[in-house]
Amino acid sequence: MKTKLYILLFLFGIFLLPQCSYAQVDFNKRPDDDLGDVDDKYQEFFFEALKQKGIENYQKSANALLQCIEINDEDPVLYFELGKNYKALKNFGAAEEALKEAVSKSPENEWFLDELYDVYIQQDDMNKALKTVRQLVKFHPDYKQDLASLYIRLEKYRDALKLLDEMDEQLGYSEDRDYLRNQVYNITGNDDDRIENLEDRVKTNPEDESNYLRLIFRYSETGETKKAFNAAKRLQSINPESQLVHLALYKFYLDDNDTANAIASMKIVLTSLIIKPEAKAKVLNDFVKFVGENPEYESDLIEVTALVSEDKSIKTLLELAEYYLKSNDKEKALGYYLEALAQEPNEFRIIRDVLLLELDLDKNAEAAARSNEALEIFPAQPILYLINGVANNKMNQPKKAIESLEIGLDYIVENPKMQSDFYEQLSNAYKQNNNMRQSETFAKKAKAVLKDQ
Incomplete structure (x- = not known):
């Protein structure tokens, strides 16, 4: 500076x-x-x-x-x-x-x-x-921050901290000086001094939530979970209306198997107007994992996800989709995959998972149309040709299926299982087209490819 x-x-x-x-x-x-x-x-x-x-x-x-x-x-x-x-x-x-x-x-x-x-x-x-x-x-106190930076670069860490303490006392705390202070602590590995400084700040200014949150984070980072939990409870006792404290509390409650309080804290975070979406996304991810292990709380998850639709990240949407897929609720899983696809329309993995679910749910027209669109972006992906062929076969459109499958065969590289699937679908398509000779030929090819492995 x-x-x-x-x-x-x-x-x-x-x-x-x-x-x-x-x-x-x-x-x-x-x-x-x-x-x-x-x-x-x-x-x-x-x-x-x-x-x-x-x-x-x-x-x-x-x-x-x-x-x-x-x-x-x-x-x-x-x-x-x-x-x-x-x-x-x-x-x-x-x-x-x-x-x-x-x-x-x-x-x-x-x-x-x-x-x-x-x-x-x-x-x-x-x-x-x-x-x-x-x-x-x-001449000017602004140069003190330059001086502190130079002390750090010259490894005069005590001088740097002493000067930063003086500036904090005179001017109050600032993010820039905290950055310098944390540089020193990170270099020296002196977590005790770092925590002592944060404890002093909490005592000096107990109304400042950010000091408590930093203290909670540092205690957690050094493995002192009980002290971190106590710091969170201290903040909650001083400010019962604090929403930020629940970013820490829900984790401690989960670790203590205090499910009721954990869920209550997660709901406060996820419905808060002041907590940032990225922080909510992490909590929602933890909520999904928790319900995956404790399905009896699914109603709570459904309630919360309905309230925070605008804050769901790609990661959260995919975890929700996978959760419902494991629960065999494929319609809900597809819904979350489609939400994720709306955010990342060119993400191949999401496109593939959506298409496979659409086939599984007999949404064949959607699968055929979507796979055609995807092929414009990924013209060398054989799985898209296969899905398109399957969808058209299921809709009794064998000519479209044959056209797609024969093109897709050229893109298969050392994947006998996929090659066999293509031959089976071609056999099915030629059968629908009343070409029994070709149908039998591809049926034999499907078996022969797998037999050679």
């Missing part, structure tokens, strides 16, 4: 010129001696430098500034501008030298230090960057 506080040469020099040329020279005065010629040259080179920088011709700008320095090297602004030109040219060594000269002439100038700091960052010279940002902190 690098704060650029200086303003780029307000209208090409109005900001900077009072520090250099105008204080010494009246440019409107006609020169009447050699000193006037020198002043004119200085002015000419300086404005040439600004002009060339404005059109991004940084080398020419630098050359003009060097001409100014030959005439009068007292003004630090010349070195500042020279350093910026060299930085733009990626000549970081020359940029550093120029900017250090500017800083030496004006040690308290924040913009000079900031530009030098940026040069060190671009060179990945963290030690010099650290030294410079420590000076910058005196």
Whole structure:
């Protein structure tokens, strides 16, 4: 987070010129001696430098500034501008030298230090960057976060945490600083300090749900389930209306075989208006798995899924479909597969499962039409030709079946079982078409393919 506080040469020099040329020279005065010629040259080179920088011709700008320095090297602004030109040219060594000269002439100038700091960052010279940002902190507290980042990069973890603690105390908590803090904890593996920090936050600000949720997550992550459960109960006692706490509670209730409370918590999560859909999807997935193992609670699942139709993810829809498929409720399973297909219309696996269920449920017209559409997207998938052939055979349309099956045969690669299925369907189609000789030929082929295995 690098704060650029200086303003780029307000209208090409109005900001900077009072520090250099105008204080010494009246440019409107006609020169009447050699000193006037020198002043004119200085002015000419300086404005040439600004002009060339404005059109991004940084080398020419630098050359003009060097001409100014030959005439009068007292003004630090010349070195500042020279350093910026060299930085733009990626000549970081020359940029550093120029900017250090500017800083030496004006040690308290924040913009000079900031530009030098940026040069060190671009060179990945963290030690010099650290030294410079420590000076910058005196001018603006925003640089403290840069300082904390540098401490982490230089493996000065205690210094980083100490500084982050100070900033949290002065400014309150922030996501950016929490990210840095967690970087330190992740690198050092110091979960005790991480949890201690979160416990302190809970004590300091017990009304903030996010602190409790972070604490619950960290306890769970380190395997301290009881402490995580207790933290969730503490949040619930302080804020009985909290919906977010149930994102944790339902899991603990399930682990404790407290089914009634687990289901109640899941229902609160899944009907909440403030919990994000992705979080609900995870809970719904767990609910589906739970009911799969405990089918007596299916009515609760049906009730909830009816309430959260807009929040169901692809994963949830597929798990619901598989659940009802295992329960032999193929109509419901197909309904969920179709919902998933509406979200991902080009997902081959879902298309295949929908088609197979449509065949199983004798929805042959739908299967024939859908397989034709799918073949436009996946023209080399033999299973689609087979499904299309089966659907047309079942609708007594043998010519369409034969056409599809004969094309599909060309796409089968080392799959004797599928090849046998194709031959059986071709035998069936030719039989419907009263071509008994071809029907018998393909029936024999179907048996022969499997016999060779």
